Amino acid sequence: MTETFDALTRLVGAGDVVVLSGAGLSTESGIPDYRGPSGAARRHTPMTYQAFTRDPVARRRYWARSHLGWRMIARAAPNAGHRAVARLQRAGLLGGIITQNVDGLHTAAGATGVIELHGRLDEVTCLDCGNLTSREELDRRLTEANPGFDAHVAHVNPDGDVDLPDEAVARFRTVDCGICGTGLLKPDVVFFGETVPPARVAQCFAVVERARTVLVLGSSLTVMSGRRFVIRAAKLGIPVAIVNQGPTRGDGHAALTLDAPLGAVLTSLADRVAAGAAAAGVQPAGV
Numbered sequence: 001m002t003e004t005f006d007a008l009t010r011l012v013g014a015g016d017v018v019v020l021s022g023a024g025l026s027t028e029s030g031i032p033d034y035r036g037p038s039g040a041a042r043r044h045t046p047m048t049y050q051a052f053t054r055d056p057v058a059r060r061r062y063w064a065r066s067h068l069g070w071r072m073i074a075r076a077a078p079n080a081g082h083r084a085v086a087r088l089q090r091a092g093l094l095g096g097i098i099t100q101n102v103d104g105l106h107t108a109a110g111a112t113g114v115i116e117l118h119g120r121l122d123e124v125t126c127l128d129c130g131n132l133t134s135r136e137e138l139d140r141r142l143t144e145a146n147p148g149f150d151a152h153v154a155h156v157n158p159d160g161d162v163d164l165p166d167e168a169v170a171r172f173r174t175v176d177c178g179i180c181g182t183g184l185l186k187p188d189v190v191f192f193g194e195t196v197p198p199a200r201v202a203q204c205f206a207v208v209e210r211a212r213t214v215l216v217l218g219s220s221l222t223v224m225s226g227r228r229f230v231i232r233a234a235k236l237g238i239p240v241a242i243v244n245q246g247p248t249r250g251d252g253h254a255a256l257t258l259d260a261p262l263g264a265v266l267t268s269l270a271d272r273v274a275a276g277a278a279a280a281g282v283q284p285a286g287v
């Protein structure tokens with residue numbers, strides 16, 4: 001553990017690190033990682049893009065549950081792990097931050113230029129006119145359209161997802177785009193069965209290819225969406241370091257793996273290397 005941590009500090013201390021973060025980084029903010037050790041089993045099958053766009057009943061169920069559940073996500077605050085990543089960036093040690101998380105917590109912790117691979121939950125897009133609006137604005141409109149709806153919640157899960165009786169879902173009224181008037185609204189996140197916009201993927205590959213080290217934080221790398229960047233780095237001979245609780249599907253590509261709570265490890269890491277970077281006069285990258 002100590003030897004592995006020392007090796008990690010050497011890699012990160014050398015700079016040009018690209019962070020790839022996943023749900024495990026946000027568990028200490030109260031947002032469970034379904035696949036990690038603390039995650040409860042997924043209670044609902046995830047919404048697919050196909051069901052959301054083609055099935056009005058599935059869409060209404062999604063918005064009804066999400067209307068009640070998203071406020072918990074919105075209240076989540078960045079944790080020590082997010083703050084440590086922001087410190088590493090301020091110390092000039094990072095070449096980029098790519099996150100699979102849709103919670104916006106890297107940016108809330110002070111990080112800049114974060115590439116949000118799967119989008120953001122606090123923005124809403126219109127599938128017809130393409131306009132982006134804020135989730136807060138949609139929340140206000142859904143509350144107006146559904147007075148007293150909160151009373152129907154049967155059970156709130158730790159991640160803010162909720163169980164709702166079918167009759168409550170049936171009464172829920174969704175709203176359409178407030179700009180074009182008729183378009184379907186969808187949270188600006190990448191659903192299962194949907195592809196990440198190609199330009200965003202290309203941007204991630206470009207960032208990874210310039211890295212001296214790729215640092216995976218709190219991702220089991222289960223989905224190819226994130227794992228492909230680790231595979232690309234390994235092919236190019238760029239060392240991959242993985243800090244995660246539990247094994248990952250990228251372990252075979254990793255130069256080192258550290259199985260430990262992220263907030264504590266990343267705080268120690270930032271304490272160690274950010275001070276060293278300041279003493280050595282490392283300039284922040286990209287400014």
Ligand SMILES: [Zn+2]
Nearest residue numbers: 126177180183
């Ligand atoms: Zn629209």
